[in-house]
Amino acid sequence: xxxxxxxxxxxxxxxxxxxxxxxxxxxxxxxxxxxxxxxxxxxxxxxxxxxxxxxxxxxxxxxxxxxxxxxxxxxxxxxxxxxxxxxxxxxxxxxxxxxxxxxxxxxxxxxxxxxxxxxxxxxxxxxxxxxxxxxxxxxxxxxxxxxxxxxxxxxxxxxxxxxxxx
Amino acid sequence: xxxxxxxxxxxxxxxxxxxxxxxxxxxxxxxxxxxxxxxxxxxxxxxxxxxxxxxxxxxxxxxxxxxxxxxxxxxxxxxxxxxxxxxxxxxxxxxxxxxxxxxxxxxxxxxxxxxxxxxxxxxxxxxxxxxxxxxxxxxxxxxxxxxxxxxxxxxxxxxxxxxxxxxxxxxxxxxxxxxxxxxxxxxxxxxxxxxxxxxxxxxxxxxxxxxxxxxxxxxxxxxxxxxxxxxxxxxxxxxxxxxxxxxxxxxxxxxxxxxxxxxxxxxxxxxxxxxxxxxxxxxxxxxxxxxxxxxxxxxxxxxxxxxxxxxxxxxxxxxxxxxxxxxxxxxxxxxxxxxxxxxxxxxxxxxxxxxxxxxxxxxxxxxxxxx
Amino acid sequence: xxxxxxxxxxxxxxxxxxxxxxxxxxxxxxxxxxxxxxxxxxxxxxxxxxxxxxxxxxxxxxxxxxxxxxxxxxxxxxxxxxxxxxxxxxxxxxxxxxxxxxxxxxxxxxxxxxxxxxxxxxxxxxxxxxxxxxxxxxxxxxxxxxxxxxxxxxxxxxxxxxxxxxxxxxxxxxxxxxxxxxxxxxxxxxxxxxxxxxxxxxxxxxxxxxxxxxxxxxxxxxxxxxxxxxxxxxxxxxxxxxxxxxxxxxxxxxxxxxxxxxxxxxxxxxxxxxxxxxxxxxxxxxxxxxxxxxxxxxxxxxxxxxxxxxxxxxxxxxxxxxxxxxxxxxxxxxxxxxxxxxxxxxxxxxxxxxxxxxxxxxxxxxxxxxxxxxxxxxxxxxxxxxxxxxxxxxxxxxxxxxxxxxxxxx
Numbered sequence: 001x002x003x004x005x006x007x008x009x010x011x012x013x014x015x016x017x018x019x020x021x022x023x024x025x026x027x028x029x030x031x032x033x034x035x036x037x038x039x040x041x042x043x044x045x046x047x048x049x050x051x052x053x054x055x056x057x058x059x060x061x062x063x064x065x066x067x068x069x070x071x072x073x074x075x076x077x078x079x080x081x082x083x084x085x086x087x088x089x090x091x092x093x094x095x096x097x098x099x100x101x102x103x104x105x106x107x108x109x110x111x112x113x114x115x116x117x118x119x120x121x122x123x124x125x126x127x128x129x130x131x132x133x134x135x136x137x138x139x140x141x142x143x144x145x146x147x148x149x150x151x152x153x154x155x156x157x158x159x160x161x162x163x164x165x166x
Numbered sequence: 167x168x169x170x171x172x173x174x175x176x177x178x179x180x181x182x183x184x185x186x187x188x189x190x191x192x193x194x195x196x197x198x199x200x201x202x203x204x205x206x207x208x209x210x211x212x213x214x215x216x217x218x219x220x221x222x223x224x225x226x227x228x229x230x231x232x233x234x235x236x237x238x239x240x241x242x243x244x245x246x247x248x249x250x251x252x253x254x255x256x257x258x259x260x261x262x263x264x265x266x267x268x269x270x271x272x273x274x275x276x277x278x279x280x281x282x283x284x285x286x287x288x289x290x291x292x293x294x295x296x297x298x299x300x301x302x303x304x305x306x307x308x309x310x311x312x313x314x315x316x317x318x319x320x321x322x323x324x325x326x327x328x329x330x331x332x333x334x335x336x337x338x339x340x341x342x343x344x345x346x347x348x349x350x351x352x353x354x355x356x357x358x359x360x361x362x363x364x365x366x367x368x369x370x371x372x373x374x375x376x377x378x379x380x381x382x383x384x385x386x387x388x389x390x391x392x393x394x395x396x397x398x399x400x401x402x403x404x405x406x407x408x409x410x411x412x413x414x415x416x417x418x419x420x421x422x423x424x425x426x427x428x429x430x431x432x433x434x435x436x437x438x439x440x441x442x443x444x445x446x447x448x449x450x451x452x453x454x455x456x457x458x459x460x461x462x463x464x465x466x467x468x469x470x471x472x473x474x475x476x477x478x479x480x481x482x483x484x485x486x487x488x489x490x491x492x493x494x495x496x497x498x499x500x501x502x503x504x505x506x507x508x509x510x511x512x513x514x515x516x517x518x519x520x521x522x523x524x525x526x527x528x529x530x531x532x533x534x535x536x537x
Numbered sequence: 538x539x540x541x542x543x544x545x546x547x548x549x550x551x552x553x554x555x556x557x558x559x560x561x562x563x564x565x566x567x568x569x570x571x572x573x574x575x576x577x578x579x580x581x582x583x584x585x586x587x588x589x590x591x592x593x594x595x596x597x598x599x600x601x602x603x604x605x606x607x608x609x610x611x612x613x614x615x616x617x618x619x620x621x622x623x624x625x626x627x628x629x630x631x632x633x634x635x636x637x638x639x640x641x642x643x644x645x646x647x648x649x650x651x652x653x654x655x656x657x658x659x660x661x662x663x664x665x666x667x668x669x670x671x672x673x674x675x676x677x678x679x680x681x682x683x684x685x686x687x688x689x690x691x692x693x694x695x696x697x698x699x700x701x702x703x704x705x706x707x708x709x710x711x712x713x714x715x716x717x718x719x720x721x722x723x724x725x726x727x728x729x730x731x732x733x734x735x736x737x738x739x740x741x742x743x744x745x746x747x748x749x750x751x752x753x754x755x756x757x758x759x760x761x762x763x764x765x766x767x768x769x770x771x772x773x774x775x776x777x778x779x780x781x782x783x784x785x786x787x788x789x790x791x792x793x794x795x796x797x798x799x800x801x802x803x804x805x806x807x808x809x810x811x812x813x814x815x816x817x818x819x820x821x822x823x824x825x826x827x828x829x830x831x832x833x834x835x836x837x838x839x840x841x842x843x844x845x846x847x848x849x850x851x852x853x854x855x856x857x858x859x860x861x862x863x864x865x866x867x868x869x870x871x872x873x874x875x876x877x878x879x880x881x882x883x884x885x886x887x888x889x890x891x892x893x894x895x896x897x898x899x900x901x902x903x904x905x906x907x908x909x910x911x912x913x914x915x916x917x918x919x920x921x922x923x924x925x926x927x928x929x930x931x932x933x934x935x936x937x938x939x940x941x942x943x944x945x946x947x
Contacts, residue, residue, distance in 0.1 A: 034254065034257045035257060036257050036258055036259045037254050037257065038259075038404070038405065038409075039403055039405070044403055045471070069378075069381035069382060069395075070381050070382070070384050070386075071384055072384070072473070072480065072482050072499055073482055073484065073497065073499035075484050075495075075497040077486060077495050078495075086469075086484065086497075088471065088482060088484070088499075090480075092381060092395055092396070092397040092402075095397065095399075095402035095403045097403075097471070097473075099469075099471060101469075118382055118384065119379075119382045119383040119384065119507075119508070119511075120382065120383050120384015120385075120504050120507070120508075121384070122507055123503060123504065123507040124499075124503075124504070144211075145210065145211055146210065146211035146214035146536055146537075147211065147214060148211075155216060155219060156216075156218065156219050160219075162216075162219065162220070162223055177748060179748050179749075181829070185831060186827050186828055186829075186831060187828050187829055198752075201752075201912055201913075288908075289828065290828045291828070291908035291909060292819065292820075292822070292826065292827075292828055292908045292909025293819075293905075293906075293907065293908040293909070294649075294653060294905075295652060295653050295905050295906065296908075298653040298654060298655060299653070299654065302654055358906065362906070362907065362908070364820065364907050364908055364910055364914075365907075365908045367910070367911075367914055368908055368909075368910070368911060368914075517911060517912065517913065518752065518829055518830075519823070519826060519828075519829055519909075519911045519912060520911065521829055522828040522829050
């Protein structure tokens with residue numbers, strides 16, 4: 001990405017068009033239907049679905065070209081038939097937050113780690129790994145963080161029932 | 167068993183989980199070469215109680231008091247955040263009066279949380295006077311909490327669609343008096359800390375982090391603004407009535423512990439100013455105006471994300487609702503969780519005696535870190 | 538004959554000539570004839586009086602049952618009285634030092650409480666008895682020691698740290714008549730024992746097999762090298778001015794001429810800072826920095842060991858204050874009221890302790906106002922600020938002394 005200039009504060013439309021032209025149909029944008037939420041009305045949220053293969057490229061593109069400096073959070077979601085990893089990435093200059101949803105098939109819980117891109121995603125990925133069992137390839141230290149090292153199950157999966165739950 | 171060759175120059179020092187510097191249960195394993203820290207490894211998780219999983223078993227209303235318990239000294243902002251994300255899911259705006267009441271409660275919470283931090287800085291730097299003076303002032307802020315919300319710490323004040331109750335009688339008078347008193351009293355503490363060359367010498371030039379590194383590591387809040395990142399969710403991504411407030415976001419480019427200290431001190435003064443503005447605005451809103459909307463129990467299907475400026479940084483909640491009265495998944499982004507993961511970088515190269523002062527500027531709160 | 542002895546013997550002779558008696562109604566010559574001292578010693582006198590009553594009572598009681606027995610006569614013999622008086626003298630001196638120490642702890646807790654906007658101790662009259670309660674509480678604790686320690690050094694280290702502290706406190710003379718030994722090198726000896734503690738702390742810290750205590754012990758050594766040197770240079774100034782190592786002579790000189798704080802005002806402030814560092818109190822308590830080192834070199838000392846260490850710390854604080862008092866504030870001498878006979882008859886010990894407590898107020902204020910300094914800062918300040926100031930103080934002293942001796946100003 002050396003030939004491309006970093007855009008310090010890309011506008012809402014720039015982000016969508018640049019990502020669209022770079023990644024094509026690998027990244028699909030979603031429109032929110034909410035009318036009364038201020039940050040959506042003022043175009044500070046971008047929602048997109050991305051393919052599992054392009055997430056690392058997308059991350060580097062967001063950081064190096066569009067100046068998204070911070071990974072606010074990385075979340076895992078268990079949809080029983082498949083899993084999701086959700087990234088929230090923030091630009092400090094126009095305070096636009098990008099929500100990237102990556103679907104992962106349940107039989108192959110691998111996704112590229114973005115911890116080398118954003119140091120802030122490091123512990124979030126470790127947490128997602130230990131609670132959902134999603135393996136982040138390329139993570140510098142993928143170990144259990146919050147739960148004891150001896151755990152062999154993933155407590156936040158829907159298959160793990162709490163006592164007293166239906 | 168692999169035989170590891172002993173490193174005679176360096177020593178691993180396990181500070182925690184019960185250690186005077188770790189305000190809460192966590193461990194910092196520090197590798198020291200004499201007095202110099204060469205490497206560090208933070209370990210958290212002693213308080214992990216599966217908060218997010220617990221929420222999946224509860225009604226939305228029942229989560230509000232649970233959100234209070236995420237952090238004892240920032241309870242108002244956490245329950246506020248949960249209500250924000252639920253309101254976003256319901257696609258509603260709360261009434262104006264509730265918005266300003268939330269701002270007042272948030273800023274009172276911010277001041278008392280920062281005072282708690284100041285007290286902790288006092289003990290970490292080895293001076294108990296700072297600790298006791300800061301906690302004395304904090305008590306007045308908690309009294310305001312009692313007047314407004316009925317509780318000292320776990321306020322349980324916001325509701326989905328508004329706040330639980332309107333201001334009690336004479337709250338306005340008490341609040342303004344308390345804030346004016348506090349502004350004077352804070353100068354006393356500033357004289358004890360910022361004007362003391364020994365204290366400034368203790369915090370200046372340690373724990374340096376550059377702007378780019380700070381942003382990349384995801385450090386947020388006052389720690390980030392001390393590194394030169396000019397970003398505050400209250401100003402740049404306004405929620406509730408913060409868009410109408412006129413306040414200044416203190417930013418320092420120094421990037422050391424002293425800059426983070428200054429940011430927090432100035433934030434307290436700014437919070438006072440915000441409270442005054444909000445109280446003035448509340449005067450102009452009629453007392454009979456609604457402060458709470460009636461909302462349905464169930465939340466329509468969808469994914470929702472809200473973020474607010476916690477006293478410790480940017481806190482985010484990500485909610486997936488499935489149309490029932492319980493969340494399908496609720497993820498909490500705790501600012502301290504990310505900030506403490508950067509402690510490895512922060513304490514490298516400082517002296518052993520600086521570890522408490524550097525880590526104090528993060529303002530640890532383990533309840534929200536481990537969730 | 539040194540100045541102190543001259544003074545005290547003259548005064549005693551004056552009193553004896555006038556037919557008056559010393560305190561407790563003793564003829565001065567009675568005491569001197571029997572005691573190991575060639576001057577009047579009040580604690581010894583108290584010891585003699587107590588043993589005359591106590592030993593006499595025991596001898597009388599035994600005599601009731603066994604008339605004219607040898608034990609009774611032995612108990613009231615001169616030899617036995619002398620020996621028991623010395624034992625009782627030591628007890629009296631220690632008891633007074635101990636009570637002074639408790640008073641200083643109480644003073645610190647009350648003053649610190651007021652500075653921090655709280656009440657301080659509240660048990661007993663004005664909160665005075667809280668220290669006793671704390672002592673009792675630590676005394677009740679189980680005596681725990683970790684398994685993997687170097688037992689010999691662990692125990693001897695703490696015993697010697699406490700022992701030297703108590704010894705130092707007892708070595709401080711409170712007045713011309715209140716001392717254990719009227720040695721000519723008193724100040725030098727006190728400094729020597731004072732400098733011993735960091736070495737013992739280092740050994741004790743190492744012996745505990747604990748990383749915190751090891752670092753704490755090594756910090757104590759680091760602290761010592763940066764503060765012992767300016768302190769000794771100040772000490773040289775004092776000795777050069779007064780021409781003696783004897784504490785009594787130093788104070789007599791100050792009484793006759795001027796308190797040394799006036800010519801050596803720079804040295805006084807340097808000495809205050811050094812004294813805080815010597816006694817390892819809060820701005821300089823690096824060896825027990827509780828924020829990062831848990832309890833520093835005392836981490837593995839639990840229960841009464843810890844209590845005694847704290848007590849020893851305050852003994853050292855007392856000694857440090859007393860040294861400032863002796864070197865700069867004229868010890869037991871008071872400007873105007875020491876012209877009266879009754880001052881030296883009744884009050885010098887009291888005024889010495891009061892002045893020492895007055896110096897301690899500075900220590901307390903420093904603790905209340907300042908955060909702990911860092912290891913590199915402490916060495917920086919020690920060598921780059923206090924050391925040059927101490928040398929300047931020495932130069933000033935030499936100049937003043939030269940003018941004094943040859944200039945004929947006074």
